[in-house]
Structure formats: structure tokens, C-alpha cells
Amino acid sequence: MPLPTPTLHTDRLRLRPFTEADADALFALHSKAHVLRYWDSPPWGDRARAERFVVTCRQLADEGTGARLAIDRVSDGAFIGWCSFARWNPDFRSAGLGYILDDAAWGQGYATEAAHAVLRWAYETLDLNRVQAEVDTRNAASARVLEKLGFLREGTMREDCVVNGDVSDSWVYGLLRRDWRPSPEKALAAREGRC
Numbered sequence: 001m002p003l004p005t006p007t008l009h010t011d012r013l014r015l016r017p018f019t020e021a022d023a024d025a026l027f028a029l030h031s032k033a034h035v036l037r038y039w040d041s042p043p044w045g046d047r048a049r050a051e052r053f054v055v056t057c058r059q060l061a062d063e064g065t066g067a068r069l070a071i072d073r074v075s076d077g078a079f080i081g082w083c084s085f086a087r088w089n090p091d092f093r094s095a096g097l098g099y100i101l102d103d104a105a106w107g108q109g110y111a112t113e114a115a116h117a118v119l120r121w122a123y124e125t126l127d128l129n130r131v132q133a134e135v136d137t138r139n140a141a142s143a144r145v146l147e148k149l150g151f152l153r154e155g156t157m158r159e160d161c162v163v164n165g166d167v168s169d170s171w172v173y174g175l176l177r178r179d180w181r182p183s184p185e186k187a188l189a190a191r192e193g194r195c
Contacts, residue, residue, distance in 0.1 A: 003060075003066065013074060018057045040161050067085045070082050081100050093126075093129035096132050134172055136169070137170065151173035152174060153172070
């Protein structure tokens with residue numbers, strides 16, 4: 001069953017389906033070694049990878065297994081990254097969450113805002129019970145994003161990723177429907193015991 005990729009809006013962002021016109025910006029993002037230092041694949045060296053990525057986005061939607069959304073900043077229309085909803089399993093009511101942002105967009109709350117919009121869509125539209133995310137244990141900033149959203153760290157996958165000979169561990173995070181907070185501020189307050 002197809003899963004149409006939505007267009008989502010927040011105060012500062014627009015999340016939308018990828019198009020062929022995104023290939024250059026996508027390649028620029030994925031060719032930066034420092035942006036991908038905690039990613040599960042090496043930087044891209046070939047622009048054709050970006051074109052294949054866009055095709056794969058449509059295949060995910062057509063197969064009904066997920067959605068990848070380009071993230072544009074509303075103020076200037078700039079592409080700043082993408083957020084994904086993957087491994088959707090309607091029988092188990094579960095899915096995975098991922099995101100990557102350009103370094104110029106780091107530290108401004110965009111990852112939290114984009115992921116929150118995708119989670120809201122997924123929980124409200126697809127009747128999910130669980131969303132899972134994995135993060136390299138060295139990536140404290142990404143772990144903070146997940147914790148702000150209400151995810152709980154559930155365990156460590158030891159040496160689960162090898163990129164260019166660099167072996168790393170990943171933390172597994174989970175967010176259950178009963179723990180989902182429609183507002184990221186409420187999720188953080190609940191985590192800190194303030195609500």
C-alpha cells in the first residue's frame with residue numbers, strides 16, 4: 001500500500017517530498033565529511049548518488065515503507081537537510097526516525113522542530129505505537145534532540161557500524177505512543193519532571 005509523502009509546515013520550516021531539483025543541494029550536504037562523521041555511510045563522492053537517493057525516496061513512498069522529506073527554511077527557502085520516517089510496519093504499528101542537517105543549520109533547534117513535525121504526522125495519521133531511532137554514541141547533539149522529543153535510551157548496540165574502518169557503537173532510542181507529547185516543550189518538561 002503506498003504511503004504518500006506529506007508536506008508539513010512548522011513556524012520556521014517546510015518539510016516536503018524530494019524532487020530532482022534537490023540533487024545539487026543533497027549532494028553538497030552528503031559530500032561533507034564533518035557533517036557525516038557520525039553517519040552510517042561515508043561521504044558521497046559522486047553526484048549520481050544524489051539522483052539515486054531521490055529515486056529511492058519515491059520508491060519508499062510507492063512501496064509504503066517510509067517517507068523522506070526535504071527540509072526547507074521558510075525565511076529564505078534554503079534546503080537545510082532532510083528527515084525520514086522509515087521501516088514502517090503497519091502490523092506492529094512501528095517505524096524508525098532519522099534526520100541529517102547541514103552544519104550551517106546546527107544548534108538552532110531545526111532538527112527537533114523537523115523531527116517533531118514528522119512524529120506528529122506519523123502518530124496522528126498512521127496510528128503508530130512505537131518509533132525507534134539509533135544514534136552514534138559519540139553524537140551527543142543528536143542524542144539531545146531525541147531526548148527533547150521524549151525518546152528514552154533503551155540500550156546500546158555494540159560495534160554495529162563500520163565506516164571506512166572506523167568501528168562505532170549506537171544507542172537505541174524508543175518513543176511509545178503513550179509517552180508522545182504533541183509539543184516538544186512538554187516532552188522536555190516531562191523528561192525533567194516539570195509537568
